[in-house]
Amino acid sequence: MKSSGNTVLITGGGSGIGLAIAKKFLENENTIIITGRNLSKLEKAQADNPGLHIAQGDVTDVSSIKALVERTQDEFGGIDILINNAGIFHMFDVADEDFPFEKQELEIDIDFAGPMRMVHYFMPQLKQKQESAIVNVSSGLAFVPFAMAPVYSATKAGIHSWTKGLRRQLQSTNIHVFELMPPVVDTDMVAELKDFPKLSPQKLVDGFWKGFTKNQYEITPGQSSQLKLMSRLAPGFIFKALNKQDLPEVK
Numbered sequence: 001m002k003s004s005g006n007t008v009l010i011t012g013g014g015s016g017i018g019l020a021i022a023k024k025f026l027e028n029e030n031t032i033i034i035t036g037r038n039l040s041k042l043e044k045a046q047a048d049n050p051g052l053h054i055a056q057g058d059v060t061d062v063s064s065i066k067a068l069v070e071r072t073q074d075e076f077g078g079i080d081i082l083i084n085n086a087g088i089f090h091m092f093d094v095a096d097e098d099f100p101f102e103k104q105e106l107e108i109d110i111d112f113a114g115p116m117r118m119v120h121y122f123m124p125q126l127k128q129k130q131e132s133a134i135v136n137v138s139s140g141l142a143f144v145p146f147a148m149a150p151v152y153s154a155t156k157a158g159i160h161s162w163t164k165g166l167r168r169q170l171q172s173t174n175i176h177v178f179e180l181m182p183p184v185v186d187t188d189m190v191a192e193l194k195d196f197p198k199l200s201p202q203k204l205v206d207g208f209w210k211g212f213t214k215n216q217y218e219i220t221p222g223q224s225s226q227l228k229l230m231s232r233l234a235p236g237f238i239f240k241a242l243n244k245q246d247l248p249e250v251k
C-alpha cells in the first residue's frame with residue numbers, strides 16, 4: 001500500500017495508538033481525519049498536530065457514520081484508508097452481578113460491531129479508489145484470552161476471524177485488508193494494568209509502518225508475535241502464563 005497521498009480515516013484517533021498512527025501518516029504527507037466521541041480530546045489533538053482534521057463521531061451510531069461518509073465524500077473525495085481503531089476495555093469479575101451487563105454490551109458494540117459498521121458504510125468509498133485499505137486494530141489477546149477481560153478478548157478474537165474472512169473475500173479487489181495486533185501498549189486504556197511490560201505507542205507504530213508499507217497483512221509487533229506462536233505450540237501453557245494474576249478487586 002502506498003504510504004503517502006492517501007486520505008486516512010482513523011476511528012478513536014484522538015488518543016493513544018490511534019493518535020500515534022495519525023502522526024505517522026501526517027509525517028508521510030497524507031490527509032488524516034480522526035474521530036471520537038469527545039470533541040475536546042479531538043480539538044486538543046488537532047491543536048498539538050496542526051493539519052489533522054477532526055470529526056466528532058461514534059462507531060455505534062449509524063447516523064453519525066452516515067454523516068461522516070457524506071462529509072468525507074464532499075470534502076475529500078472519499079477516503080483511501082479506513083483504520084478501525086476505536087475501542088474500550090473492561091476488566092471485571094463475571095461472578096459480580098452488579099457489574100452492569102450494559103457495559104458488556106457496549107464493549108461488544110464498539111469493539112466488535114463498530115469495525116463492521118464502518119466497513120459496511122465506507123465500502124462504496126473504498127471501492128471507488130484505485131488502491132485502498134482497511135486496517136483493523138485487534139490485539140494479541142485475539143490469540144490467547146485474558147481472563148480478567150473476557151468480553152474484550154472475545155471481541156478481539158472475533159475481529160481476527162472476521163478480518164481473515166474479509167481479506168479472503170476482497171483479495172482480488174483494490175482493497176488491502178490489514179490487521180494490527182498490538183501487545184500491551186502504554187495508553188490510558190490499560191493504565192490499570194500494572195504487571196505487564198508496555199510497548200510505547202511510538203514503537204508500536206514503527207512496527208505497524210514496517211508491515212503496512214510492505215503489505216504484510218497481519219502485523220504482530222512485540223509480544224504479540226510470541227502469543228501467536230505459543231498459541232499454536234503450547235496453548236495451555238501460554239493461557240496459564242497470561243492468566244496467573246488474581247481477578248481485580250470488584251469496585
Ligand SMILES: NC(=O)c1ccc[n+]([C@@H]2O[C@H](COP(=O)([O-])OP(=O)(O)OC[C@H]3O[C@@H](n4cnc5c(N)ncnc54)[C@H](OP(=O)(O)O)[C@@H]3O)[C@@H](O)[C@H]2O)c1
Nearest residue numbers: 012015016017036037038058059086087139184185187189
Ligand atoms: N493499549 C493497549 O494495550 C492495546 C493493546 C491491544 C489492542 N489495543 C487496541 O488499540 C485500540 C486503541 O486503543 P488505545 O490503547 O489507544 O486506547 P485509548 O487511548 O483509550 O483510545 C481509544 C480511543 O477510542 C475512542 N472511542 C471509544 N469508543 C468510541 C466510539 N464508540 N466511537 C468512536 N471512538 C471511540 C476513544 O475516544 P472517545 O472516548 O472520545 O470516543 C479513544 O480516543 C483499541 O481498539 C484497543 O482495543 C490496545
